[in-house]
Every structure is written in structure tokens, then in C-alpha cells.
Amino acid sequence: MNATASTALFLLACVLLAPLIAAVILGFIGDRPGARLFNVAASTVTAGAALLLAAHIIKHGPVLALSEAFHLDALSALVLAITTFVTLTTSLHSVDYMHTECARGRFSRAQQRIYHAMFQFIAFALGLALSANNMGILWVAMEGATLATVLIVSLDRSRPALQAAWKFFVLCGVGILQALFGTVLLYMAAERVIGADEGALLWTHLAAIRTRLDPQIITLAFALLFVGYGTKMGLVPFHGWLPDAHAEGPTPVTAVLSGLLLGVALHAILRCKILADGALQTPVAGQLMIGFGLLSVLLAALLLARQQDLRKLLAWSSVEHMGILAIAFGLGGAAATLAGLMHLLGHALVKSGLYFSAAQAVQWSGTGQISGIRGLLGARPTLAWSLLLGTIAILGLPPFSLFPSEFMTISILLQRMPWAAAALLVALVIAFASITLQVRNMTLGEAQVEAAASPGPGHHRVGPLKRIDAIVGAAPALVHLAIALLLGLALPAWAENWLRQAVAVVAG
Amino acid sequence: MNALALQFIDLLAAVSLLLAFALLIQRRFSAMIDFYATQSLVLVITTSLAGWMTGQRHLYLSAALTFVLKVVLIPVLMHTLLRRLHLDSTVDTVVKLPTTLLMGLLLVIFAFGVARPIAQLSTALASGTLGIALAGVLIGFLMMITRSRAIPQVLAFLAMENGVFLAATGVTHGMPMVVELGIAVDVLIGILILGVFLSHLHSAAPSPGATAREGDGA
Numbered sequence: 025m026n027a028t029a030s031t032a033l034f035l036l037a038c039v040l041l042a043p044l045i046a047a048v049i050l051g052f053i054g055d056r057p058g059a060r061l062f063n064v065a066a067s068t069v070t071a072g073a074a075l076l077l078a079a080h081i082i083k084h085g086p087v088l089a090l091s092e093a094f095h096l097d098a099l100s101a102l103v104l105a106i107t108t109f110v111t112l113t114t115s116l117h118s119v120d121y122m123h124t125e126c127a128r129g130r131f132s133r134a135q136q137r138i139y140h141a142m143f144q145f146i147a148f149a150l151g152l153a154l155s156a157n158n159m160g161i162l163w164v165a166m167e168g169a170t171l172a173t174v175l176i177v178s179l180d181r182s183r184p185a186l187q188a189a190w191k192f193f194v195l196c197g198v199g200i201l202q203a204l205f206g207t208v209l210l211y212m213a214a215e216r217v218i219g220a221d222e223g224a225l226l227w228t229h230l231a232a233i234r235t236r237l238d239p240q241i242i243t244l245a246f247a248l249l250f251v252g253y254g255t256k257m258g259l260v261p262f263h264g265w266l267p268d269a270h271a272e273g274p275t276p277v278t279a280v281l282s283g284l285l286l287g288v289a290l291h292a293i294l295r296c297k298i299l300a301d302g303a304l305q306t307p308v309a310g311q312l313m314i315g316f317g318l319l320s321v322l323l324a325a326l327l328l329a330r331q332q333d334l335r336k337l338l339a340w341s342s343v344e345h346m347g348i349l350a351i352a353f354g355l356g357g358a359a360a361t362l363a364g365l366m367h368l369l370g371h372a373l374v375k376s377g378l379y380f381s382a383a384q385a386v387q388w389s390g391t392g393q394i395s396g397i398r399g400l401l402g403a404r405p406t407l408a409w410s411l412l413l414g415t416i417a418i419l420g421l422p423p424f425s426l427f428p429s430e431f432m433t434i435s436i437l438l439q440r441m442p443w444a445a446a447a448l449l450v451a452l453v454i455a456f457a458s459i460t461l462q463v464r465n466m467t468l469g470e471a472q473v474e475a476a477a478s479p480g481p482g483h484h485r486v487g488p489l490k491r492i493d494a495i496v497g498a499a500p501a502l503v504h505l506a507i508a509l510l511l512g513l514a515l516p517a518w519a520e521n522w523l524r525q526a527v528a529v530v531a532g
Numbered sequence: 533m534n535a536l537a538l539q540f541i542d543l544l545a546a547v548s549l550l551l552a553f554a555l556l557i558q559r560r561f562s563a564m565i566d567f568y569a570t571q572s573l574v575l576v577i578t579t580s581l582a583g584w585m586t587g588q589r590h591l592y593l594s595a596a597l598t599f600v601l602k603v604v605l606i607p608v609l610m611h612t613l614l615r616r617l618h619l620d621s622t623v624d625t626v627v628k629l630p631t632t633l634l635m636g637l638l639l640v641i642f643a644f645g646v647a648r649p650i651a652q653l654s655t656a657l658a659s660g661t662l663g664i665a666l667a668g669v670l671i672g673f674l675m676m677i678t679r680s681r682a683i684p685q686v687l688a689f690l691a692m693e694n695g696v697f698l699a700a701t702g703v704t705h706g707m708p709m710v711v712e713l714g715i716a717v718d719v720l721i722g723i724l725i726l727g728v729f730l731s732h733l734h735s736a737a738p739s740p741g742a743t744a745r746e747g748d749g750a
Contacts, residue, residue, distance in 0.1 A: 160711025167718040181732050194685055198676055201692045208700045215704050241650050
């Protein structure tokens with residue numbers, strides 16, 4: 025084994041083992057005050073190793089480690105980097121969040137242990153889902169992430185939380201079983217070509233023989249895999265769990281769910297699509313994605329205006345963006361894939377940032393209802409600005425990076441399927457209007473008097489201290505926005521190189 | 533000899549489908565758990581038989597794993613849960629049972645229609661199993677939709693999982709061992725979570741075995 029390979033192996037071990045070990049440790053000490061900082065430290069190690077690993081992959085090419093059990097290329101490195109980075113900022117946000125919630129006595133000591141352990145376990149499962157070469161292990165990791173999320177959504181044991189978690193458990197369970205059936209069929213198709221051995225489920229082997237896979241089996245397999253991982257991704261009509269789970273879970277986890285779990289599920293679908301495209305030689309897989317993507321955007325646009333809970337509003341906006349992503353990747357080709365990857369990055373950053381702000385707004389006002397949050401700009405200016413800027417970014421306005429990605433997607437769609445582009449544009453305008461209206465009311469509306477009745481800890485401070493508190497609290501969201509802004513203004517050369525390599529993996 | 537064993541596998545698959553129907557229309561929780569355990573036992577026999585025919589050693593391991601987990605552990609856990617929470621009552625179905633049965637029949641026809649062209653391509657043992665396995669998964673899905681209480685929904689989930697494993701045994705030579713182990717761990721954790729959930733829902737509310745549909749919004 026040469027030096028570069030062992031460096032990659034070491035970094036990969038850090039990415040996977042750091043969260044796993046931290047999860048075990050936090051299972052025991054997660055209720056101590058230091059646990060929140062330990063959580064941040066573990067996430068820092070993971071994110072640092074993931075970024076170094078990504079840099080390694082861009083420079084030296086794909087990594088194949090431990091007798092082909094793990095495989096990372098530019099595409100998975102991209103998703104892994106953004107996943108671990110957002111996990112890190114989420115753990116920072118979580119320090120402040122848990123401090124406030126625990127001061128209010130919302131979580132018992134056991135619940136704090138579960139929270140921290142599951143936080144790290146989700147990070148581990150997502151890392152495994154991205155780095156596993158075996159399609160079966162990918163499935164196991166996705167299911168593991170689901171189960172950990174179920175535990176964490178139901179954390180405060182209130183009836184709505186338990187029901188939301190149950191719905192999540194049942195719907196995602198059913199969905200993911202379809203994906204398992206799809207995996208079995210994939211194995212069957214591969215077995216016909218390379219025979220029954222352990223290698224028949226390895227993605228690298230499958231990709232090598234993808235043009236020889238039987239089209240009939242692969243059609244059914246892709247349909248099942250798409251339904252399965254599409255449920256995870258929150259595509260309509262498999263989205264039933266998403267708004268409830270997002271509204272009931274602790275908000276830091278919601279940010280992870282929305283920004284990351286959905287993205288990792290999309291990564292799984294992309295892997296399957298690469299195989300399906302190779303085997304079928306027709307754009308069936310892409311058309312399936314465009315169809316469900318359009319359906320998601322349309323339904324989300326219509327329902328956005330009706331949402332009364334801030335976190336549900338953001339959840340429906342996630343459904344909308346997952347629809348746009350499905351359309352972008354469904355279109356295929358280098359340009360649309362590039363737009364899709366940019367959108368994936370932008371959405372992960374901006375949406376999780378918005379959830380951080382939403383969490384603080386909810387803690388400030390004591391209610392998740394949009395009608396209960398008023399006059400944010402007067403009372404908490406930093407928070408109000410991060411919410412406003414986040415909204416501008418998520419709506420796809422310049423100068424943030426979601427603008428070029430959405431613009432590219434729409435213009436390519438306009439060339440290929442003008443009618444679909446028209447429908448998409450109408451939906452985006454409706455979504456734009458609804459979100460703008462709701463956020464305007466929250467930030468600019470009449471200042472709220474009763475908000476002072478339930479201040480969180482830290483708000484008794486006066487003067488400069490209060491100011492610093494506000495800025496530190498808003499920092500993760502603002503950092504995310506700043507990166508989205510930079511990506512929107514000018515892509516650095518190394519990032520462009522990275523994206524090109526990732527595009528080459530998907531679009532061939 | 534081999535032809536006889538092949539026919540036997542087809543017969544077992546048919547029995548498994550019959551048990552899926554029995555699960556679909558059974559009203560009592562404890563009987564449902566027993567049907568599930570029986571279905572799992574059929575799966576164990578099928579898997580070992582397939583292992584004996586193809587000489588694939590790891591199928592025996594898979595059969596042993598299924599036996600410990602799905603014939604013994606999960607049914608025992610669920611029976612304990614029922615007794616502790618006094619849950620054994622009749623099921624409230626969303627759709628009337630005869631209608632459900634009819635829908636199940638249609639699903640079987642659909643499953644066979646979808647599976648036929650693919651099953652012919654199978655290099656492994658019994659090509660009829662794929663249709664039956666797909667039908668089993670779809671019936672589990674139907675059960676998930678038509679039942680509103682937690683225990684039947686979980687059994688539906690587990691029955692679907694049995695269907696997938698039947699497909700894996702019949703159509704391929706079983707999944708690689710790592711994958712099977714991972715799936716087993718996931719299923720076990722899922723059942724434990726169910727136990728925690730039901731206990732909490734039970735202690736939180738006067739009506740036990742809570743529904744997943746209450747307050748179901750958009």
C-alpha cells in the first residue's frame with residue numbers, strides 16, 4: 025500500500041469512526057454540560073477529515089479502500105464535504121439551542137443523552153451511506169439514519185411528536201423496503217453478467233458492466249429504488265412524513281434532515297440512475313425523475329401559502345427544492361447536472377441556515393405559529409436579517425448561488441420541454457409570493473408585546489453583551505449565507521474543478 | 533430429486549402467499565403475530581432448501597438468522613408487548629375486509645403480470661417465486677394502508693420484508709452475508725423502537741395502540 029492510499033484510508037477512518045465513537049461516548053455522558061462542546065469537537069474532526077479527504081480525491085482521483093468495501097469519487101466527496109460541514113455548523117447551533125431548551129426543562133437527562141448520541145449516529149450513517157461501495161450497505165446505512173432520526177424526532181415524547189415520528193417510521197420504512205426489493209433485482213441483474221459473488225452488489229463493479237445489465241430487470245429495479253429513496257428525499261407523493269417530522273423534531277436535527285438526509289438520498293438515486301442510464305440507453309429514468317420533480321414543485325407551491333407553522337413552511341419549501349433537484353438531474357447532460365449539483369450545495373447551506381434562524385425565532389416567541397411571530401426586526405434585528413437574507417437566498421434571487429442554479433435548470437428545461445418549464449415557472453412564482461408574504465409578516469409586522477413574557481436565558485443581558493450573544497447565535501446561519509453568496513458571485517477555480525469532476529461522474 | 537425440491541420451493545412460496553392473505557384479513561392481534569411467525573418459518577425452510585440445492589453455505593446462515601430473529605425473537609417480543617399493554621382487541625380496519633380481500637387478489641394478478649417477463653430471465657431456482665414475492669410485498673403494502681393501528685402496521689412492514697427476502701432467496705442466491713446482517717440489525721432496532729413507542733403512546737393516552745392517522749394533515 026503506497027502513501028497516498030494509506031492517507032486516504034486514514035482520513036476515511038476518521039470520517040466514519042469519529043462520529044461512531046463519539047456516539048457511543050455521548051450515549052453515556054451526553055447529559056453533562058461539556059457534552060455539547062464534545063459534540064462540536066467530534067463534528068469538527070469529522071468535517072476536517074472529510075474536507076482533507078475531498079481535497080485528496082480531487083487531486084489523486086477516486087478512492088477505493090478495504091478490499092473495495094468503500095468507494096468515494098468526486099461526486100460522493102462533494103456531498104460528503106457539504107454533509108459534514110453542515111453537521112459541524114449544526115452542532116455549533118445545537119450548543120445554543122440545547123442550552124435554551126434545557127434551561128426551560130424540556131429535555132430530561134436521558135433525553136439529552138439520546139439526543140447527542142443520535143446526532144453523531146446520524147452523522148456516521150450518512151457518512152457510511154456516502155462512502156459504501158456495496159449497494160446493500162448503502163441501504164442499511166440509509167435505514168440506520170432513518171431509525172436514528174425517528175428516535176430523535178420523538179424525543180420530547182409529546183403526542184404530536186410521537187405521531188410524527190410514527191408516520192416517519194412507517195412511511196419511510198415502507199419506502200425503503202421498496203428500495204431493498206430494487207437492490208435484490210439489481211443483484212439479480214448483475215448475477216446474470218458476473219455470476220454470484222460478493223462483488224455483484226459493489227457499485228464500482230455494477231458501473232463497469234452497466235451497459236450489459238438486462239434492461240427489463242433494471243427498469244423495474246430503478247422504479248423500486250427510485251420510489252424507495254424518493255420517499256427519503258421527500259418527493260411527492262411519498263412526502264407525507266416530511267412536514268410533520270420537520271415541525272416536531274428538535275430544530276438542529278430538522279436542519280440536518282432537510283439539508284443533508286434529503287441530499288444523501290438524492291445521491292443514492294443518482295448512483296442508481298447512472299446504472300439505469302447505462303443499461304437502458306433510453307432516458308426513462310430521467311423522465312421519471314422530471315415527472316415526480318414537477319409534481320413535487322407544483323404541490324409544494326400550492327400548499328406553501330396555507331402553512332401556519334414556520335418549520336412546516338420551510339419543510340414544504342424543501343419539498344419544492346427537492347423537486348427542482350429531481351428535474352435538474354432528470355434532464356441529464358453536463359449543464360443540467362452542474363446546475364443540479366450547485367443547487368444541492370446551495371440548498372443544503374441556505375435551508376439549514378434558515379432552520380437555525382427559525383429555531384431562534386421559535387425560541388424567542390415561544391410558538392411555532394407564524395401568526396405568533398411578529399415584529400422580529402424591531403426586537404431581534406440580527407436574527408431578523410439572517411431570516412430575511414436566508415429567504416431571499418432560498419427564493420432563488422441573486423446574488424445567492426441558488427439563482428444561477430435555478431436559472432440554468434429552467435433555461436435547459438425551456439429548451440427541452442417548454443410546457444414543463446411553463447408549469448415550473450408558474451409554481452415558482454406562487455411559491456415566491458407565499459413565502460415572501462409569510463416572512464414579511466414575521467419580520468416587519470407589528471412588534472409583539474407578549475414575547476417579552478417568555479424570554480430565553482441570555483436575554484436578560486443588556487447592552488453590548490446582548491449584541492454579542494445575538495451575533496454568536498446567528499453566526500452559523502450567516503456563515504452559510506456568506507458561502508452561498510460567494511458561490512453565487514464567483515466560483516473559485518478549485519471549486520469549479522471539483523464540480524466538473526463530479527459532473528463527469530454523473531453525466532459520463 | 534432436484535425437480536421435486538424445486539416444486540417444493542414453489543409450494544412453500546404459495547403457502548407464504550396464503551399466510552400473507554391470512555394476515556391481511558385477520559382481526560386479532562395475537563393471531564396476526566402467529567401468522568407472521570409461521571410465514572417466517574416457511575421462509576426459513578425455503579432458504580435452507582435453496583441452500584441445500586445450490587450448495588451455497590451462507591444460505592444456511594441466513595436461514596438460522598431468520599429463525600432466531602423472525603420466528604422466535606420478534607414474535608416473543610410482540611406477544612410480550614401485547615400482554616403488558618393489554619392491546620389484544622379487534623382491529624379497526626379502514627376498508628371492509630371482503631373489499632380488502634378482493635383488492636389483494638387484484639394485486640396478486642398485477643404482481644404476476646409485472647414479474648413474468650423478468651422471472652423467465654432468472655438463472656436461479658424457482659422462477660415462480662418472484663411473482664409470489666412481489667405479491668407478498670404488495671399485500672403487505674395494502675395491509676399498511678387499510679389498517680390504522682400500530683401493531684398491524686408493523687406486522688405489515690415485517691410481512692413486506694419477508695416478501696423481499698423470499699425474492700432474494702428464490703431469484704438470486706440470497707443477498708451477500710454482510711448485507712443480510714445489516715438488514716437484521718436494522719429490523720431488530722426497528723422493533724425495539726416500536727416497543728418504546730407503544731409504551732409511551734400507551735402511557736400518554738387513554739386509548740392504546742394509537743393510530744398513525746389521527747391528525748393526519750396534508
